[in-house]
Each structure stands twice: as C-alpha cells, then as structure tokens.
Amino acid sequence: MKTPKNANGTHESVTVPFELENFLPYRLSVTSHRVARLFAAQYATQFGLTIPEWRVLAVIGRFGTCSPTAVGEFAAMDKVKVSRAAAALVAKGFLRQNQDPNDGRGRLLSMTRKGLTVHTNVVPLARGIEATLADGLTKAEWATLNKALRKLSAHVGELTGPDVGATAD
Amino acid sequence: MKTPKNANGTHESVTVPFELENFLPYRLSVTSHRVARLFAAQYATQFGLTIPEWRVLAVIGRFGTCSPTAVGEFAAMDKVKVSRAAAALVAKGFLRQNQDPNDGRGRLLSMTRKGLTVHTNVVPLARGIEATLADGLTKAEWATLNKALRKLSAHVGELTGPDVGATAD
DNA sequence: AGGGAATCGATACAAATGAAAACACCAAAA
DNA sequence: TTTTGGTGTTTTCATTTGTATCGATTCCCT
Numbered sequence: 321m322k323t324p325k326n327a328n329g330t331h332e333s334v335t336v337p338f339e340l341e342n343f344l345p346y347r348l349s350v351t352s353h354r355v356a357r358l359f360a361a362q363y364a365t366q367f368g369l370t371i372p373e374w375r376v377l378a379v380i381g382r383f384g385t386c387s388p389t390a391v392g393e394f395a396a397m398d399k400v401k402v403s404r405a406a407a408a409l410v411a412k413g414f415l416r417q418n419q420d421p422n423d424g425r426g427r428l429l430s431m432t433r434k435g436l437t438v439h440t441n442v443v444p445l446a447r448g449i450e451a452t453l454a455d456g457l458t459k460a461e462w463a464t465l466n467k468a469l470r471k472l473s474a475h476v477g478e479l480t481g482p483d484v485g486a487t488a489d
Numbered sequence: 490m491k492t493p494k495n496a497n498g499t500h501e502s503v504t505v506p507f508e509l510e511n512f513l514p515y516r517l518s519v520t521s522h523r524v525a526r527l528f529a530a531q532y533a534t535q536f537g538l539t540i541p542e543w544r545v546l547a548v549i550g551r552f553g554t555c556s557p558t559a560v561g562e563f564a565a566m567d568k569v570k571v572s573r574a575a576a577a578l579v580a581k582g583f584l585r586q587n588q589d590p591n592d593g594r595g596r597l598l599s600m601t602r603k604g605l606t607v608h609t610n611v612v613p614l615a616r617g618i619e620a621t622l623a624d625g626l627t628k629a630e631w632a633t634l635n636k637a638l639r640k641l642s643a644h645v646g647e648l649t650g651p652d653v654g655a656t657a658d
Numbered sequence: 659a660g661g662g663a664a665t666c667g668a669t670a671c672a673a674a675t676g677a678a679a680a681c682a683c684c685a686a687a688a
Numbered sequence: 689t690t691t692t693g694g695t696g697t698t699t700t701c702a703t704t705t706g707t708a709t710c711g712a713t714t715c716c717c718t
Contacts (some may be wrong), residue, residue, distance in 0.1 A: 338615070350520050351641055353644040354646060375509060378507055388696075394509065394510075398675095400675080424679095456640055472625055472626060472634070568668090569667095572669090575669095594665065595667080
C-alpha cells in the first residue's frame with residue numbers, strides 16, 4: 321500500500337494529518353490558560369484579587385486617577401469588565417470612585433491608601449512569578465517570545481479591524 | 490528631586506513602575522484572546538463550529554474513534570467541555586456516539602460521513618488562517634514562538650503540579 | 659463471590675463573560 | 689430653548705465556563 325491512511329482508514333488528501341498540538345492557536349490558548357491559572361491562584365490566595373481586578377489596580381497604580389474608559393484602553397479590557405472590576409475594588413476599599421467634575425457622565429477612579437498598599441505588595445509577587453516562568457526558557461527565547469507576541473497581537477489586530485475590546489484570563 | 494515618583498506622587502520602592510503592557514502573562518492573554526476571536530469567527534460563519542467543537546473534531550479526525558476521555562487528553566479540554574462539545578457534534582450529525590463494547594461506562598466517538606467532510610474542509614481553513622498569522626512574523630520568530638510556548642507551557646505544567654485539565658478559547 | 663474505592667460520562671448548579679439595552683449626561687443644530 | 693444625536697457608564701440577560709455531584713460500571717482486595 322503506497323498511499324497513507326489516517327486512523328479512519330480514509331485517505332486524507334495527500335498531506336500530513338492535522339496535528340492539533342502543533343497548531344499555534346491551540347498552543348497559545350493552552351499556555352495562556354495555564355499561566356493565567358497560576359497567577360489567578362496566587363492573586364486570589366495572597367490578596368483576594370481576580371485577574372481583572374489586578375489589571376485595573378495595576379493601571380491606576382501606574383497612571384494614577386483614571387476614567388474607566390482609560391483603564392479599559394490601558395488594560396485591554398472591555399468596559400463591562402472594567403466596570404465590574406472597579407466596583408469590586410471599591411467594595412474592597414482599594415479604589416475610590418468619584419464624579420468627574422468636568423463631565424457629569426464620567427467617573428474617576430483613584431487609589432485609596434489601602435489600595436496603594438496592596439498594589440505595592442502585589443507587584444513584586446507578579447514580577448516574582450513572571451521570573452519563575454522565565455526560568456523555564458533561555459534569555460533569548462524569553463525575549464523573542466515577548467517580541468513575537470507583541471507583533472502577532474498587533475498583526476491580528478490589523479486583520480480583525482479596529483479593536484473590539486475584551487480579554488482578561 | 491532625586492527619587493522617582495509614580496503618578497500618585499508616591500515613591501514606589503526604588504524601581505521602575507510596573508508596566509502591564511510589558512508583562513508577559515498580560516501579553517499572552519491578550520494575544521491568545523485576539524487570535525481565538527479571529528478563528529472562532531471563521532469557524533462559526535463557515536461551518537457553524539465553536540472552538541471546543543473544532544478541537545474535538547480535529548482529534549477524532551486525526552486519531553479516529555476515541556473515548557471522550559482520550560479526546561480530552563489530546564485536546565487539553567476537561568471532560569465537561571468534551572461532553573458538551575461531543576453532544577453538540579452528535580446533534581449536528583458530525584459525530585456518532587456508541588457504547589464501548591469493552592466497558593459499560595465508556596463511550597466511543599467516531600466520525601460520520603458528514604463529519605468527515607466538514608473535517609476535511611475545516612482543516613485547510615485553519616491552516617490558512619494560521620499561515621496568515623505567520624505572515625506577520627519572520628520565519629525565525631514564528632519558530633521560536635512555537636518552541637517557547639511549548640516550553641513555557643510544560644514549565645508551568647510542572648509548577649502547578651499534575652494538570653487539572655481545562656482550556657478552549 | 660462481595661464490598662469499597664476508583665473511573666467514566668452526564669448533569670446540576672453557580673460564577674464569569676459578552677452583547678445589547680438602559681441610563682444619565684453633554685453638545686451642537688434648529 | 690428644545691430637539692437630536694452622541695458619549696461614558698452601568699445594568700440586564702443570554703451564553704459560556706467551571707466545580708461539585710450523581711448514577712452506572714469496573715477494578716481491586718479480601
């Protein structure tokens with residue numbers, strides 16, 4: 321028998337069978353999920369934060385007082401997620417939310433002292449776990465991974481037109 | 490003023506402020522999400538498939554008749570997702586599900602003629618989109634990205650102990 | 659054989675997500 | 689000034705996802 325057959329005994333075109341495990345979107349999804357789980361577990365147990373909450377906190381911690389919309393742009397989160405995460409953070413006393421004095425529709429999110437403390441404590445944790453991840457790769461691989469992800473993300477962004485917002489595993 | 494201050498006017502340790510956009514887990518999540526969205530849209534409009542369904546179909550298409558558990562292992566999906574995706578595929582007439590003759594608990598999933606047709610048509614689509622993604626990177630970057638994701642995923646797998654299963658964006 | 663633990667798959671229920679609608683407000687035109 | 693359309697944010701609701709559980713069956717040990 322010359323022609324290859326797949327597990328069904330059928331002739332699958334003439335080419336290589338499709339291998340999910342070498343399919344980039346699959347690998348990307350699996351890796352992202354695993355990494356997210358690792359971080360989520362740490363954030364949750366150490367600080368009672370979800371990942372969306374952590375992201376919002378990270379943005380406010382860096383840029384200071386922000387509108388929810390601005391947070392969404394910096395954190396690549398849609399407005400619903402920002403709204404919910406912000407509400408949760410306010411409830412926990414990590415953020416304060418007031419009216420934007422210049423715009424009756426707008427809100428302004430800012431750190432409380434408590435939130436600032438959490439922020440300064442959670443950042444080293446995040447960096448630490450990231451460093452642990454980096455340990456699994458060579459310096460060069462890590463650098464390329466970062467660069468490639470950035471490029472790929474941008475490339476997909478172009479393909480799908482203007483960003484529809486989203487994310488946060 | 491010698492010591493740097495962040496947007497809050499507070500002294501954040503002595504180091505660089507935390508930049509979410511250069512944080513690997515963040516980038517990974519965003520990229521994975523965008524890519525998943527792109528594929529999901531195509532699968533949905535072209536074949537009425539969700540990503541979990543596509544994964545199950547890909548596994549059966551490659552390995553032939555499989556138990557749901559086996560599918561879950563090959564596709565990195567927990568059993569609930571496999572169960573649901575399989576049910577949906579059976580409902581669409583793409584898969585058949587019968588009793589495992591050797592084990593009263595087990596089921597066996599196998600392709601129908603219809604499912605086989607879909608599979609042979611969806612695989613080129615998937616490869617095509619993947620190729621489009623690859624266009625955004627150099628050959629070397631693409632190769633490293635794949636390799637790095639594999640390594641990273643495995644590394645995280647070790648850190649978090651035996652896999653808890655999951656995934657499918 | 660017989661009983662208890664483990665496995666396979668489905669189901670139930672709860673939490674997270676996203677799309678669309680609702681709400682409150684602004685701003686520009688008539 | 690009233691209307692009209694648009695923007696910022698929250699809320700609602702349907703869908704998706706995950707954890708815990710259940711029923712059925714097999715495996716293992718005595």
